[in-house]
Amino acid sequence: MRLVLLVLFIGSSSFFGNVNGQNTNPDSLFDVAKKHYDLANYDQAIKIFDESGQVFLQQGDSVNWVHANLSKGDALLNSGNVRQALDLFLFLDEQTPSAVSNSILARIQYFIGWSYRELEQYEESKKYYLEGIEFANAANDSLLTGRMNNNISYPYLYTGDYYTALSFQKKAMDIYESLGNKRSLSNVMNGTFLVLTELGLHRQAQNYIRQSLALREEIGNPHMLDIAYHNMAVNFKELGRTDSAIIYYQRSLELSRQLQNPFDITQTLINIGRLYHDSGDLDNALSYFNEALEVNYQTERPVSIANNLTELALVARQKDDYDNAENFYREALNWLGETNSPQTRSAIYLDLAELELSRNNFSDTRNYIDQAKKLSDSKEFLYLTARSHALLGKLHQAKGDFSESLNEYRKVYSMYADQNYTAQIEPAMNLARAHYLSDSDSAFYYADEAFALIDSGRTTVAGLTFRSGFYREHAGFYNEVASWYITQKNDAEKAFELVEAAKARVLMDELAEAQENVYTALDESTLIKKQQKAKQIDRVYQQMEQAQSEEEVQALKRELTDLEFEYQSFLNEIHSANKQLKNFTYPQPIELAQIQRLLNSETAILEYTFTENGVIQLVITQNNIRGTYIHSFEGMDAKAFITEEVRSFRTSIIEGEEITEIQEKGTALYETLISSVLSSNNNSLSNIVIVPDGPLSFLPFEALFNGTTYLVEDHLIKYLPSASIYPYIQSPHRITTKGLLALAGSGFESEQSVTSPNLSQASFASLPSTLLEVDSIATNFESSTILKNEEVTEASLKSHDLSNFQFLHFATHANVDEVNPSRSGLLLSKKADVESLFGEDGHLNSREISNLQLNADLVTLSACNTGMGPLVTGEGLIGLQRSFISAGASSVMVSLWSVFDRSTSKFMSIFYRSLLTHREDEYGLWNQTMDWFGFYEHPMIDYKTKAIRDAKISLINHPYYNHPVHWAPFILIGK
Known part of the structure; x- marks a missing residue:
């Protein structure tokens, strides 16, 4: 009866094609298919495993027929055809011939468990893996027992049971080491890396992923290398080595595109999107997030789709599109349904808490934090528990309860004490702010600690896009603390030091590199390759200009995002490989005394810097510095007020309004920005060097009007991106x-x-x-x-x-x-x-x-x-x-x-x-x-x-x- 069912299945299923030759040796076909599999040529492997299985069946060899179809399913899994593979494995489980061994039975359970794991149905996955372990033990098959123990660790890992995951991996590691199986060793080392990463032990995790990569490079399987490159990138990013993270994400992306496995490429796309997001490039971030979501929808994986949707929600929040953000979060929770995914669910609750806090809905904020904290505390999710406390600190701060806020931020700071420097930056900044609001001088201590951490990572990435993005995230804090020094300590010199530390640093680094000719000294082949990559980008832009349809434009945009990332990756490869660049001593911001020596008695530097709502004005003369911080004008935030005044003034000029109207608006800006500067210096200044910021970058100061003359009629005026730039x-x-x-x-x-x-x-x-x-x-x-x-x-x-x-x-x-x-x-x-x-x-x-x-x-x-x-x-x-x-x-x-x-x-x-x-x-x-x-x-x-x-x-x-x-x-x- 079982044989009849097998024949019926073969006759009606699309799993199998026609046999090319009746006399083909099935063992030879199987060996050929195995070679294709080892090279990650999965489409060819699937086809030939299928032919091999049909020949085995025609010869009445049902055991080897099962073996061939298991190998075919394995190739289907690795190529991303998970549903098709699962259907095949379930069929084999139901129709297994009685003659098969415990090893074969174990392999069937193993592959079913793997398939459910890929589909993020973790409880089903555990069930089949545990059955497989029993069959493997009965078969005394050490290698298969090792694989079972390694693979069952993943569903425990993804449901937050880290210590159970590690115990299974330890068993697998002992078996693989005794057998000397490099392929399997690389797999269990990769799994151990993932568990240690989730536990926040990034330095300990690094050793495992490096060993895994070394073994996989020796093996040479592209699919295995893709995963190793991706996880190397994850580790480098967690350790604050963004330059190396970019390089390895690019290598992973290149292989993922070649292999076309939707189950592997999505997380790489998302993580590259995060790099762009963190650098402030929301358009490129969206491009990668959206592509990942298109692919993720094909895989039907609820957790991966939910995580993907939260990235899109974050971008929507940053664009103040709170309704769309909430829709993304609701859709993410719908995808999770009843799945056992406490980590993702907890993260979404915290995202919703932040969303409600931005709406000043304090009660809903607290409810979401409590739900998240309950999940994260029970599973020891360090990052999520810390984030819960940080949000509680933010909530208490918004409610004016600064003492409770300080307590929460202290907890977060302690939790991150042993983490890498990038993870410590935000807790240090938040603790400094909490102390400032509590009128404690400790604010300045923790601010200095944050600055030291930021500066240590400033040059770990090459290229304007990502290096400026690193500073963009933290520059506002420098300006914020500068305002503290002005308002609390009347220390304009320290404020100048901080303002300059956060202004045009990447440009200063580039000019310093140019002075030392570090890029022009590169070998000719590297320079040519760099030029070719830039030209490829230009070529795609040209094609976009000539595109005849929106579909063509979108396809070219996708190609362009990959080329841009490839170019950034190449810059970081140059940076990492070149000793002069790697060991380059980057300049520090200029000191006040240095810049004052460049001034004469008739010249002043007038430097502006915006905080979140206010504006700092620094007036530097040959023998003095004066700093003021203005939080508001006429009941309006200073930044918003000046932005509107500049916009109105520019519009009046550009649209050709009457000169008298322009002069009236110019007089208002003169009083806001210039009048006090000149009067405090007894109108002795003839020369003004403007260092603008924000909307003032678009203001022609020469056209400001004092009621009688334009500013340019009485003063020589020029501009600088920052004072520290000048020597370079x-x-x-x-x-x-x-x-x-x-x-x-x-x-x-x-x-x-x-x-x-x-x-x-x-x-x-x-x-x-x-x-x-x-x-x-x-x-x-x-x-x-x-x-x-x-x-x-x-x-x-x-x-x-x-x-x-x-x-x-x-x-x-x-x-x-x-x-x-x-x-x-x-x-x-x-x-x-x-x-x-x-x-x-x-x-x-x-x-x-x-x-x-x-x-x-x-x-x-x-x-x-x-x-x-x-x-x-x-x-x-x-x-x-x-x-x-x-x-x-x-x-x-x-x-x-x-x-x-x-x-x-x-x-x-x-x-x-x-x-x-x-x-x-x-x-x-x-x-x-x-x-x-x-x-x-x-x-x-x-x-x-x-x-x-x-x-x-x-x-x-x-x-x-x-x-x-x-x-x-x-x-x-x-x-």
Whole structure:
């Protein structure tokens, strides 16, 4: 009867195909299939195991038929076809021939247990594994007993029973070591790593995953390597080694994409999304989270889907979309249903508690915390228990019960005492805040402890995206504590130290690296590979511009996210492998005395920094520093008030409102930002260096009005990203052989691109007056190179040795990408056919600009909005000026809004004429000689600052161009 059932199943099931040859040797087929399996060629293995099984059955060998089908199911499992595999195993369990051994019976239970584990049905999984252990023991099959003990540890691990999991793994480890089975040893070491990681023992876990990886590299199975790379990345991330985490996640992702196993790739996608999320790049984070969810829905795994949904909820919360966030959490709980998943359920309750706390629903917040704490305490989930106490601290703080809040934060701090430095940062910050609210000086002690922890991890990752993200998460705390020093200790010097510690640190690091030529000294093959990866990204952007459908655009976006991550991974590989970079001593923020030595009696640095709601103003003069902290204006948070005032002022100028209205708004801002500074210095200041922050990065201070004159009429004004940047910006007057290189790209058309209007060159209008602009500028120089119209291409620009020019002037369109600042750049040419011959695309993006070698005193970007860009907390404005300074320019002139090309042409003509005059006055033969011997100190307010003021005053007095829309947008940044 059993044989009849087998035949009927084979005849009606889609499990089996037709046998290719009646006389095929089934043992040979099985061996071939096994070789494919070992190489992770699962599709081929499945097909050939199937053929082998059919031949065995035709020969009446039911035992080997079962064996072949178990191997086929194993391959199905590893390829991600879990449901199909489970159906096969359950069929074999029901229809097993009586002649099979206990070993075969054990293997059937083993595979059913594994299948249920993959589907996150852990109680079913345990049941079949336990039955399998009995069969394996009866068979005296040591290897199979070891596998059973190892695999049953996973459902115990995932249901929070860590010590039972470890006991099973210990049994498996003893068996595998006695047998010397490397493959199985690598598996149990991987499992032990996972348990220790869940227990927060990351340093102890590291040894196990390293040994597992070493064995798997020796074995060479891609599927096993994929898992090992992923878990190495997890371990590095937990230990604060983000650079290595990025590298190993990239390796895992590459293999996961090749293997196409939906059960393996989802967690890698989610974890990469978390890296982007933590760096503040929510768009790339969403891209990975959404892709993971699409794949997760195919697997029908309730816990994995629930975890995935919570990541999407977190992004929604950060966008203040609380309703959507709550929907994601509710869907996650629905997926969990009655599953035994206390860890995930507890985490969701805590997420909901945070959501309700942001809504000021204190009662619901407490209920969710209590539910979570009950689960986490019973299972010893260290992280979740600590998080429960942290949320209780936050809840008590919101209710004004600072004493109870302090007690909770003390508990959290103690819990994390033995964890890695990244885990200790937030508890230290929270404890400092709790002490501050309790009027305790211990606030400053714990704040210093947090700063030390943050600084120790600042340079463990390469690349702007992730390094700036690390600081973005903590920069606000530096500013917050700086405000404490001003309000509680009247210590402006310490406030300056903290503000500078959190401002433009990544740019300062990049400039310090450039001074030591650490990247240019890399071997040629590495530099070429780096360039090729960047070009791949540019190529996909080009394809997106030309895409004909939304489906094509989405497919290219997905390819782009992988290429961007691959590029970041490569940067971190360079960073890890290069001894000079690995051991590089990164600079510390400038000390107050250092910056004061650079000032004369007529010059002040005016530095602004925003806290969550307020603003810090630091006024630094040659012999003094004064700090003020303003929490509110006219009953409104200072930050919100200034943001609105700046927006209104800019809008009035850009929309061409009456000058009297603009001056009225300019006077209000003058009173808020400038008046007290000048009056406290007896109006003796002639020169002001602005270090802006937040919305003030978009404010032209020159246009502020004191009731009689614009600020620029009485003061020389320039800008810096931070005071600490100044020593690392290249000095002017370096040796160059040519005066000016000017480009006028006028030949753009006005049609709009249907699929990608923000990026397409077709969307930019013609600029006829730029031709007159560069011709007029060139008349001031003895030596100049002018590129116009058809001569302007990316390839032609790069054919010149740009390091030979003292001045670079770009009168062409700029593209500012608020989402992906590395894609911002200058649009030089729309001749794609010509550009492609030289491997270019006509778009000189910020990544390419940073890699230029410049000795220019000044780069002028006279196009529209070249001073704009996204604001990154702690790093400031990420704009084109940053890229040119990184490339070696001493200073950059940019515009803060769309400019009129005719008035701009007039402005630039006056500017350059004045520039050369002031240069001769400032840097005559005597100063050149002193500079040659290293005795010359370049003035902070130099000839370029004087020239831009001359041009602005000239237009203020011009009969047609006196409106601020014409002269106010241009600002000078740098040395």
